[in-house]
Amino acid sequence: MKFNTKTIHGGQKNTDPAYGAVMPPIYQTTTYAQKSPGDHKGFEYSRSGNPTRSALERAIASIENGNYGMAFGSGLAAIDAVLKLLKAGDEVISTNDLYGGSYRLFTSIFEDFGVKFKFIGMQQANAIEDHINDKTKLIWVESPTNPMMNIIDIQKAAAVAKKHNVLLAVDNTFATPYLQRPLDLGADIVMHSATKYLGGHSDVVLGALAVKDEQLAKKLYFIQKASGGICGPQDSFLVLRGLKTLHVRMQRHCENGKKVAEYLYDHPKIEKVYWPGFKNHPNYEIAKAQMNDFGGMVSFTTKGNDYEEAIKIVENLKLFTLAESLGGVESLAGHPASMTHASIPKKEREKTGVVDSLIRLSVGIEDATDLIADLKQAIG
Numbered sequence: 349m350k351f352n353t354k355t356i357h358g359g360q361k362n363t364d365p366a367y368g369a370v371m372p373p374i375y376q377t378t379t380y381a382q383k384s385p386g387d388h389k390g391f392e393y394s395r396s397g398n399p400t401r402s403a404l405e406r407a408i409a410s411i412e413n414g415n416y417g418m419a420f421g422s423g424l425a426a427i428d429a430v431l432k433l434l435k436a437g438d439e440v441i442s443t444n445d446l447y448g449g450s451y452r453l454f455t456s457i458f459e460d461f462g463v464k465f466k467f468i469g470m471q472q473a474n475a476i477e478d479h480i481n482d483k484t485k486l487i488w489v490e491s492p493t494n495p496m497m498n499i500i501d502i503q504k505a506a507a508v509a510k511k512h513n514v515l516l517a518v519d520n521t522f523a524t525p526y527l528q529r530p531l532d533l534g535a536d537i538v539m540h541s542a543t544k545y546l547g548g549h550s551d552v553v554l555g556a557l558a559v560k561d562e563q564l565a566k567k568l569y570f571i572q573k574a575s576g577g578i579c580g581p582q583d584s585f586l587v588l589r590g591l592k593t594l595h596v597r598m599q600r601h602c603e604n605g606k607k608v609a610e611y612l613y614d615h616p617k618i619e620k621v622y623w624p625g626f627k628n629h630p631n632y633e634i635a636k637a638q639m640n641d642f643g644g645m646v647s648f649t650t651k652g653n654d655y656e657e658a659i660k661i662v663e664n665l666k667l668f669t670l671a672e673s674l675g676g677v678e679s680l681a682g683h684p685a686s687m688t689h690a691s692i693p694k695k696e697r698e699k700t701g702v703v704d705s706l707i708r709l710s711v712g713i714e715d716a717t718d719l720i721a722d723l724k725q726a727i728g
């Protein structure tokens with residue numbers, strides 16, 4: 349089955365056995381009747397398993413070419429589950445440009461439990477190996493990274509991870525499996541904030557994991573059940589429905605992202621535009637090799653890193669909505685320094701380029717001429 353068919357049919361049983369419903373029903377129930385203790389129809393309690401969530405988990409596994417999928421109440425809950433594979437004394441090597449909430453989960457929660465994190469630039473994937481020691485258990489990658497749009501060579505990172513018997517997890521939120529499938533590139537775990545492109549309509553908060561390995565899946569299912577960070581059936585249904593148009597939405601996000609990036613690139617009031625589709629992007633060749641297109645996320649800075657100018661722009665946008673999050677059909681603008689990455693200390697975030705004038709755009713699927721007209725009137 350090709351990807352564009354998997355988004356609709358992947359992991360789905362043709363129709364519901366009860367009444368032939370074509371779409372998976374929303375099983376809004378906490379518990380399931382048992383003929384005698386342990387004698388049930390495959391489900392006993394919705395924290396450990398729910399038919400609607402299972403349909404979503406199968407769909408996520410299918411589109412990421414995994415064998416097992418797990419769904420959680422948010423992207424951070426999914427990341428939390430991955431980190432619960434670790435114990436005190438273990439070390440994680442993470443990209444130093446990543447979602448602020450992930451950085452906060454690592455440094456404000458798991459460091460207190462004795463897990464140590466090293467944040468490094470991974471634009472040269474071989475640099476990862478320099479930081480591996482006998483305590484390293486996990487490598488955490490985003491690519492493209494949020495919000496600097498760095499590209500990390502997933503295949504190379506996977507080779508380093510395998511050589512040292514370390515897990516590689518890839519947060520695939522920005523790219524989605526439409527653009528790249530990290531498990532096929534050698535990653536052990538792929539993670540999504542399905543809140544973003546997979547749900548695609550800014551109407552559900554949900555996280556997901558997909559893996560190939562059965563033993564790893566068993567550990568993550570145990571963590572999902574024992575920690576209880578699951579998503580509900582209604583939210584599962586919304587993401588399942590979102591997935592069915594992922595391919596057509598991503599195609600338009602990519603088309604519009606390119607047009608917006610190119611418009612900003614030539615603008616006299618714009619200093620730098622971060623988008624992996626530019627031939628002068630430091631890792632353009634890697635992006636071209638590991639992605640089918642370059643996505644709908646674009647970041648940029650104002651001339652002279654002018655903070656006031658940046659705030660004026662985001663306040664003046666009318667079609668782009670100034671809001672947290674990304675990946676919905678509507679275009680969003682954000683100011684990472686004061687919004688999504690505010691939890692990262694200023695000196696830390698500025699090391700990776702998240703300066704006070706940085707603006708991040710989630711380019712939606714509106715008509716590109718309207719989006720560019722909005723940017724033109726807001727920037728001047």
Ligand SMILES: C=C(NCc1c(COP(=O)(O)O)cnc(C)c1O)C(=O)O
Binds near residue numbers: 519522555673
């Ligand atoms: C809300 C935002 N990001 C969430 C996010 C998360 C967390 O997902 P949540 O569903 O918001 O918990 C994980 N990974 C990446 C790459 C993300 O971008 C944002 O960047 O505006």
